Amino acid sequence: MTTAHDHRRLGRELDLFDTDPLIGAGLPYWLPDGAAVRHALEEYIRAAERRAGYRHVYSPVLGKRELYEISGHWSHYSDDMYPPLDVGGEQVVLRPSLCPHHAVIYRSRSHSYRELPLRMAELGGMYRAELSGVLGGLTRVRAIQLNDAHIFCTLDQVEKEAQGALEMIRAAYRALGLTPARYRLSLPGPGGKYVAAPELWRRSTALLIEVLDRSGLPYEAVEGEAAFYGPKIDVQVADSAGRESTLSTVQVDFHQPERFDLHYIGADGAKHRPVMVHRSVIGSVERAVAHLIEQHGGAFPAWLAPTQLVVLPVSESEVPNADALVGRCAALGLRAEVAGPERGSLGARIRAARLVPYQAVVGAEEAADDHVALRLRDGRRLAPRPAVDVLARVGALVEAHSTDLWADEDGS
Ligand SMILES: [Zn+2]
Numbered sequence: 074m075t076t077a078h079d080h081r082r083l084g085r086e087l088d089l090f091d092t093d094p095l096i097g098a099g100l101p102y103w104l105p106d107g108a109a110v111r112h113a114l115e116e117y118i119r120a121a122e123r124r125a126g127y128r129h130v131y132s133p134v135l136g137k138r139e140l141y142e143i144s145g146h147w148s149h150y151s152d153d154m155y156p157p158l159d160v161g162g163e164q165v166v167l168r169p170s171l172c173p174h175h176a177v178i179y180r181s182r183s184h185s186y187r188e189l190p191l192r193m194a195e196l197g198g199m200y201r202a203e204l205s206g207v208l209g210g211l212t213r214v215r216a217i218q219l220n221d222a223h224i225f226c227t228l229d230q231v232e233k234e235a236q237g238a239l240e241m242i243r244a245a246y247r248a249l250g251l252t253p254a255r256y257r258l259s260l261p262g263p264g265g266k267y268v269a270a271p272e273l274w275r276r277s278t279a280l281l282i283e284v285l286d287r288s289g290l291p292y293e294a295v296e297g298e299a300a301f302y303g304p305k306i307d308v309q310v311a312d313s314a315g316r317e318s319t320l321s322t323v324q325v326d327f328h329q330p331e332r333f334d335l336h337y338i339g340a341d342g343a344k345h346r347p348v349m350v351h352r353s354v355i356g357s358v359e360r361a362v363a364h365l366i367e368q369h370g371g372a373f374p375a376w377l378a379p380t381q382l383v384v385l386p387v388s389e390s391e392v393p394n395a396d397a398l399v400g401r402c403a404a405l406g407l408r409a410e411v412a413g414p415e416r417g418s419l420g421a422r423i424r425a426a427r428l429v430p431y432q433a434v435v436g437a438e439e440a441a442d443d444h445v446a447l448r449l450r451d452g453r454r455l456a457p458r459p460a461v462d463v464l465a466r467v468g469a470l471v472e473a474h475s476t477d478l479w480a481d482e483d484g485s
Contacts, residue, residue, distance in 0.1 A: 079367070080364075084211070090107040090362075114355070114362065122241075131195060144172060146301075150301060154200075176223070185338050186337055186340055196358070198217065210363055217358075219357050235325065246308075251364065253308045257298065257307040257319075259299045273327040274303070284323075305323060305325075306322065306324075312364070313367060318360065327346075372430075374474070375470060378408070381408045383410055384399055385412055439457050442459075451478055
């Protein structure tokens with residue numbers, strides 16, 4: 074990887090995130106500009122999930138040891154978990170995944186077949202006991218914010234739900250300007266890491282193969298990459314050095330519904346076992362933002378950019394107009410700031426704002442007419458036009474999560 078696109082270096086240079094030895098290795102904190110990117114990303118995901126019929130929950134980042142004994146994490150995943158905390162004779166654990174909580178939330182109410190597929194989503198915290206030697210930036214962290222969801226459904230509904238999750242993933246990659254390196258069917262490998270239930274593995278693998286074949290996506294089957302409770306479809310991305318990591322995933326799980334004794338009441342009035350489809354559109358927020366930083370070199374799509382529009386008053390006289398324009402941007406939900414003459418010549422200020430998608434220059438003539446001369450990050454320069462038009466156009470592109478800075482017919 075070139076140093077120019079190392080997300081750790083860019084993260085510090087662009088004031089997105091940082092770490093401090095006193096907080097600890099693998100525990101990055103997010104500065105305001107990084108938090109703006111993260112918030113935009115999280116809101117995109119939540120809105121996409123609401124449109125797709127998911128409902129959001131919150132669940133605690135701790136749970137009793139017993140919860141993870143039932144889920145199987147305790148026996149199959151304890152190497153990655155923190156030691157339990159003793160609290161008044163009880164043992165509680167920082168959770169290694171959200172699945173057990175969601176299974177318990179599902180179980181807390183009775184469900185009719187009419188409610189299925191029941192789609193439960195959460196952007197929630199989880200923890201991984203990574204050794205300090207492997208920690209770095211946002212890619213290997215000890216505290217993870219996961220874009221997670223579980224779909225409780227009938228066997229007949231699995232394929233459509235998994236297909237729908239793949240479509241959400243593809244739409245998200247378009248909006249984020251990302252390209253998957255490959256789709257991977259992740260199967261179990263040798264060793265005792267996986268739950269022993271050959272028939273369940275066979276059924277869930279067959280379902281995922283069907284989903285992949287129908288979607289027409291090319292994929293590779295790889296052994297040793299499954300979750301301990303089932304196979305998965307992983308969407309792999311590559312960094313500039315070609316190193317792969319998993320962002321998105323779709324899994325079919327017969328195991329957890331058994332372990333938690335989940336059921337729904339069928340049309341026949343009898344109890345039936347639902348299937349759990351686990352899916353994540355962008356994976357962990359940390360890894361997704363690391364990948365976005367490296368892919369875009371900090372020049373994020375406008376809807377994700379920490380500062381979307383910088384207003385450049387040519388001289389002191391236009392500073393009040395520039396301030397007013399930033400106020401109008403804020404009222405429209407756009408992130409804007411003024412870079413005034415105290416920051417140097419206009420040329421220097423334009424160079425300093427090279428990663429900002431829109432640079433609105435306001436000279437004496439523009440100020441008098443409430444116009445701006447817009448420069449786009451890609452080098453295009455537009456003739457002066459009414460500020461109200463510019464804000465409407467930029468607002469619409471941001472709202473649409475477009476990766477285009479401007480419609481071509483208006484470029485000059
Ligand atoms: Zn899960």
